[in-house]
Amino acid sequence: MLVRLVKMEFKPEEVANFEILFNEVKEKIRGFEGCEFLELLKGSEKSSVFFTHSHWTSAEALEKYRKSDLFTSTWAKTKVLFNAKPEAWSVEKFVTLR
Structure with a gap:
């Protein structure tokens, strides 16, 4: 399994537009063949910073x-x-601990 982390910083005035866009495509991304998990994280110290965290069956x-x-x-x-x-x-x- 491959884990993909992407850090994105948006113009403060564009944060709402990104949130709308993500909500429009999140199910399509999650439903894409090979995607097993998808979440969007928002920076706790800077509200214009987001991370996508996704799991893929392989690099391919x-x-x-x-x-x-x-x-x-x-x-x-x-x-x-x-x-x-x-x-x-x-x-x-x-290593994963639960």
Whole structure:
């Protein structure tokens, strides 16, 4: 399993627009083949910072999503709202305690 973390900082005046956009596409992203989990986290210290946290069956599944029309159209609408360059990490679960 691949875990993908993406940090995004938005222009303060665009936060509401991002929230609307995310709500419009979240079920489609979660329903994309290979996506097993999706959540949106909001910065506790800076309300214009968000993180997406998603789980993918493989790096190939994530790459298929990143090449999809869904990603391309969503990303085009999202990136114009940014206040800073996004950061992304792909990691594998190493230790999980519950």
